Amino acid sequence: MGVKKLAIASIASILLVACVVAVAISFTSKSNEDNSSNNTSNNKVDSHISTSTKSVHAICQSTDYKQTCEKSLARANNTNDPKDLIKVEFSATINDLSSVIKNSKSLIQEASKDPRTKDALHTCEGLLDVAIDDLRRSFDDINMLDLTKLQDYTDDLKTWLSAAITYQETCLDAFENTTGETGEKMKKLLKNAGELTSNGLAMVSSFGSVLKNLNLKIPGVNRRLLNTHERMLQEVNSNGLKPNVVVALDGSGQYKSVNEALRAVPQKNTQKFVIFIKAGVYNEYVEIPRKVNNVVFIGEGPTKTKITGSKNFADGTGTFKTATVGVNGDNFMAKDIGFENTAGPIKHQAVALRVSGDMAIFHNCQIDGYQDTLYVHSYRQFFRDCTISGTIDFIFGDASAVFQNCKMIVRKPMAEQACMVTAQGRKDRRGVGAIVMQNCQVLAEQDFLTAQPPIKAYLGRPWKEFSRTIIMQSSIDGFIAPEGWSVWAGNFALDTLFYAEYQNRGAGSNTNNRVNWRGYQKNIAPQVAAGFAPGPFIRADEWVKLSGVPYESGLMKV
Missing domain, CATH: 2.160.20.10 (Single-stranded right-handed beta-helix, Pectin lyase-like)
Structure with a gap:
């Protein structure tokens, strides 16, 4: 391939991938002003539809499930705005996962005879809710896309979309060693959502790889400051940590259990919340809920402060x-x-x-x-x-x-x-x-x-x-x-x-x-x-x- 053709191909690749991550690139061109008004109108409509179709095909080329991709983007109402196209993809995935959750409820009755299967269905419901949440924050990030922080956005999007795939896979893992056909039914229900999520990850991933392969840089790209987390960690970064609450088995703190202390964390917490846990063996099951953020556990030593339990698969609990x-x-x-x-x-x-x-x-x-x-x-x-x-x-x-x-x-x-x-x-x-x-x-x-x-x-x-x-x-x-x-x-x-x-x-x-x-x-x-x-x-x-x-x-x- 000649140098000129290679340069053109490189530019085309960048435009394609930039489209994928919703960089505002327009594929349309102006019609000749000398055309008659009717022809101009028709040409514009035809051009818009043709351009929309080309945009969909271009975006879907980077995916593993092209037919699923094109079908999902067909709902884009002939738009060629890349932001709208990528948002349509995420919305389709969210709707599909929501439908899976709704349909899975009908499986609970048939699974009632097998406690493991019933437990797997309940586990799935929570996991898929989290997958939807990751897709929604990916959707929101597309809305706020800033070209000068492009690498930062793609890193976060890839992390969240990868997690959405993991949560769906963890749902299916929950059906291992269960009886009946419920696991297979769930697998079929999740097939389309899994393909859509994978496609979204493919779209986002392709941008960084093209830049890397071509050794190109975008001027002014800076990492987005993780402001809330940075503030929290700067406060943590000291030898004299001041705990918000103290947990002690002997009653010398505000609480005797870690779970009691967790309930004291403010709703929508944006600041560090330090829970100092005094030496002792705490026999309890602790779960920091989703969106209860910025929690810090400080013990008195890895062998002195210990949280212990014994739940296991053999006794009937999913991994x-x-x-x-x-x-x-x-x-x-x-x-x-x-x-x-x-x-x-x-x-x-x-x-x-x-x-x-x-x-x-x-x-x-x-x-x-x-x-x-x-x-x-x-x-x-x-x-x-x-x-x-x-x-x-x-x-x-x-x-x-x-x-x-x-x-x-x-x-x-x-x-x-x-x-x-x-x-x-x-x-x-x-x-x-x-x-x-x-x-x-x-x-x-x-x-x-x-x-x-x-x-x-x-x-x-x-x-x-x-x-x-x-x-x-x-x-x-x-x-x-x-x-x-x-x-x-x-x-x-x-x-x-x-x-x-x-x-x-x-x-x-x-x-x-x-x-x-x-x-x-x-x-x-x-x-x-x-x-x-x-x-x-x-x-x-x-x-x-x-x-x-x-x-x-x-x-x-x-």
């Missing part, structure tokens, strides 16, 4: 609801505290901590369990100087989660079981989720190391088709199997996953005998590894850096 502590509000922070699920390996899935809130920070925390200990469910998360223990898939989910200077400790499972440190669950190839371990230690308890016969342990396995895990600049002990990674089932996801190791050390870091899957990357370039450091990957310079938590933005010196 999502087994969490001892569930974080659904944004801008949550925890320091010097422990989270625990004591159900044990025999009870299978039993979550100690589930994080489903955006921009969550955990510093010097201990998270203990066995199978499915830490559910990094969705959005952006940062863990520093934390200890996480477990057996099977004990760090799992589809958040953009970065672990820095943390310890992952493998425990002894049941007989004839193997252990996997991670099970990342990215469903869509454009999703932003990944588990990133930087300067961490992968260790094992003594009971694991002395077990006979020896137990196999792996760095991870692919929970979903586009599973993504990066372990870099970390210490891996020699108990990890030489092949490094385990299959989920047969050849599932082995070609589509992305697993990478970079600059690791220790007896278990040798990659000579690692798996030879297409998706496994034995040697990634330094610039690829740097892209998964917390600064660029989760935009941590804007929120983690201000928290006072020790923090490295990029790659470390090794």
Whole structure:
């Protein structure tokens, strides 16, 4: 292709993608003023309709479900305004999900004989409400689109749309091991909404990739200040934190339970709300509700202040609801505290901590369990100087989660079981989720190391088709199997996953005998590894850096 044609193609690509993210580009041209008034009117109408059709086709080219895309945008009433087109896509998805919730209520009666199925339906209703909420804030962001803050908008949109996909997938996961056909019916109900959400993510994702591939920059692009969160973190960034309330088992605080203290958080809270939790074992199930934001838990030490529970899958609770502590509000922070699920390996899935809130920070925390200990469910998360223990898939989910200077400790499972440190669950190839371990230690308890016969342990396995895990600049002990990674089932996801190791050390870091899957990357370039450091990957310079938590933005010196 000639230089001139390449330049024209590049410009066309930028115009197309800019259209996708609702940059105001007009495709229409003026008609000749010399034409007769009737011809002028007809030409304008024909041109408008033709342009609208071309705009729809152009937008849908970046998606995986083109027919679904064009069908949804056919409701745009012949508009060629890109903002209107993208809003139509989001509105169609919201309406479809609302319809799924309505239709799912009719399934409750047929599911009444199976408590697990009934529980799954109730779980789905809440999860899909959150998916709708993420789509609505994406819709609102399109309305406020500012070209000078374009990268900022696309980062947020991709995070929220990825989360909307995760919530729909979590709904379907809730039907695992249920009886009857309800799960299949829900899958069919969600098919169209899932395709629409994926299409929305594809539209937004294509803009950044074109800019990156062409090495172009938009003048004046600045990160949007996360004002509320920055204010909160600036206040938190001090050694002399003044708690809003104190929790103490002995009655020396305002409250004796964490749940009582949470009820004191103001509605629509925009300021930090620090709950100081004195040393003790708090046997309660804690859930920070959606939109209860800016909550800070401060304990007296990760082994001194502990919130504990024992809900588990074997006793009839769905995995999502087994969490001892569930974080659904944004801008949550925890320091010097422990989270625990004591159900044990025999009870299978039993979550100690589930994080489903955006921009969550955990510093010097201990998270203990066995199978499915830490559910990094969705959005952006940062863990520093934390200890996480477990057996099977004990760090799992589809958040953009970065672990820095943390310890992952493998425990002894049941007989004839193997252990996997991670099970990342990215469903869509454009999703932003990944588990990133930087300067961490992968260790094992003594009971694991002395077990006979020896137990196999792996760095991870692919929970979903586009599973993504990066372990870099970390210490891996020699108990990890030489092949490094385990299959989920047969050849599932082995070609589509992305697993990478970079600059690791220790007896278990040798990659000579690692798996030879297409998706496994034995040697990634330094610039690829740097892209998964917390600064660029989760935009941590804007929120983690201000928290006072020790923090490295990029790659470390090794």
